[in-house]
Amino acid sequence: MEESKIISNKRVVIIGGSAGSLNAILQILPDLPVFKSFALVIVLHRRGTDDLTLEELITLKAQTEVKLIEDKVQLMHGFIYVAPSNYHLLFEKDDFFALDTSEKVNYSRPSIDVSFESAAEVYGSNLIGILLSGSNTDGTEGLKAIQNAGGIVVIQDPKSAEMPYMPSNAILNTTPDYILSPEEILKFIISIDK
Amino acid sequence: MIEDIELETLINDIYEYYGFDFGSYSRASLKRRVNRLYHLDGFRNFYEFLSKVRNDSDYYKRLIDEITVNVTEMFRDPTFYRIVRTEILPLLATKPFIRLWHAGCSTGEEVYSMAIMLKEAGLLHKSLIYATDINSKVLETAKKGIFPLRMMKEYSENYRDSGGQEDFSSYYIANYGIAKFNDELAQKMVFSQHNLVSDNSFNEFDFILCRNVLIYFDNDLQKRVINLFDASLAVLGFLALGTKETIKYSISTTKYKQLEKEKIWRKVK
Known part of the structure; x- marks a missing residue:
């Protein structure tokens, strides 16, 4: 493992998911009490249109406030952020979000790998990466980057996932700190708010 | 790394x-x-x-x-194009001559989208679209108006979602995996190299589009570019940015009126 470097002192939980992950998200967010000591960033594969349906749904279901990501929006503790459709989501060293329209990665934009790798560079050991249900390989490289940067790797138990391929692939190729069901992921996130 | x-x-x-x-x-x-x-x-x-x-x-x-990121698509964000079609083109239609500037046009997909809409609004004959980019290679592609045929299904859906009612395939000729867009569209385009980092204003425009370029720039450069656009925009002209971009950190917004939720601003003074 590389020596962990922390550039920002913000704490970030980043969740990535593809097919079937919205269900898991909806099992976690409604029961997650308002948190203060970290930022929650959600990166889901979604249709490539410019609508805000996912943001609106999460705003409706979550107790914590959802802040829309736009160019030069700064990440702050105590908010949920959702990666916008048709952009890659990256992180600058001064906690600003950066958006990028470059080629799809793993057939996806946003790509989970791109966001996880970028977050790992800035947040290092202050980062927790959670990978949910899905049916492609996106997220595995990103989790490796999080692990190498000293962050914590959580993968949804494939048995609890609607589409087990993505978490299974990640389990095979990383050494996760935790393999959890959505209910356990909820408890885990609650436990880290201090 | x-x-x-x-x-x-x-x-x-x-x-x-x-x-x-x-x-x-x-x-x-x-x-x-x-x-x-x-x-x-x-x-x-x-x-x-x-x-x-x-x-x-x-x-x-x-x-x-x-x-430099050169990924673009035709009618990217169909809602944006729908607004341009229904709200902006009718206002520009009253002018004897319409000058547009597409800054950071990349391989030109959005420039051809605009030309199609101008044609459908009966305005193409009195319009001129200046399309610029820092990268001379992408401009060569843009001039040719040749795009991959495999993209046409998606573009035709975008076109339809933007309010287009014609047969999208009538705008190009398909051949050997490519789609060559009609020369009529390109006749009203002028392509040239322009660097937003260091070059200045070169004309006055009624409509400036710069979509998903500012996201790659820091605050200072964004300020420079927005002020360059301001200096190049006629009063009552329009400025359009990408769906996640804004002018609010760069210029006094009293000079500009935003079209509801859209990333389109009208210069009011």
Whole structure:
């Protein structure tokens, strides 16, 4: 493992998911009490249109406030952020979000790998990466980057996932700190708010 | 993964050797692009890469092609185009002559989209679209109006979602995997190289589009570019940015009125 470097002192939980992950998200967010000591960033594969349906749904279901990501929006503790459709989501060293329209990665934009790798560079050991249900390989490289940067790797138990391929692939190729069901992921996130 | 200090060295060297200034580009995206190229081209260490960039101007061109983002699509964000079609073109229609500037046009997909809408509104004959980019290679593609045929299904859906009612395939000729757009559309386009980092205003326009370019720039450069647009925009003209971009950090918004939730502003004074 590389020596962990922390550039920002913000704490970030980043969740990535593809097919079937919205269900898991909806099992976690409604029961997650308002948190203060970290930022929650959600990166889901979604249709490539410019609508805000996912943001609106999460705003409706979550107790914590959802802040829309736009160019030069700064990440702050105590908010949920959702990666916008048709952009890659990256992180600058001064906690600003950066958006990028470059080629799809793993057939996806946003790509989970791109966001996880970028977050790992800035947040290092202050980062927790959670990978949910899905049916492609996106997220595995990103989790490796999080692990190498000293962050914590959580993968949804494939048995609890609607589409087990993505978490299974990640389990095979990383050494996760935790393999959890959505209910356990909820408890885990609650436990880290201090 | 290249180190931050290495990226800064590269930025300095590019400026010193070629005069192009990436200093105000957003680092997260730039670093990812440089890193991708470094691995793609199989360099063993950073100094090998740096020396290639310094000493081989053809490789420098490749570097510019690869690290500037040139991904675009026709009718990207159909809702945006629908608003342009229904709210903006009717207002521009009253003018005897319409000048548009598409800044950072890349390979031109959005320029052809605009030309199609102008044609459908009966305005193409009195319009002129200036389309600019820093990258001369993408402009060559744009001039030809040739795009991959495999993209046409998606573009035709975007076109329809933007309110288009014609047969989209009537705008191009399909052949050997490519779609060549009708020359009639390109007749009203002028392509030229323009660098938003260092070049100045070159005309006055009624409609300026610069979509998903500012996201790669830091605040200072964004301010420069928005002020350049302001200096190039006629009163009552429109400025359109990407769906996640804004002018609010760059210029007094009393000069501009935003169209509801859209990333379109009208210069009111």
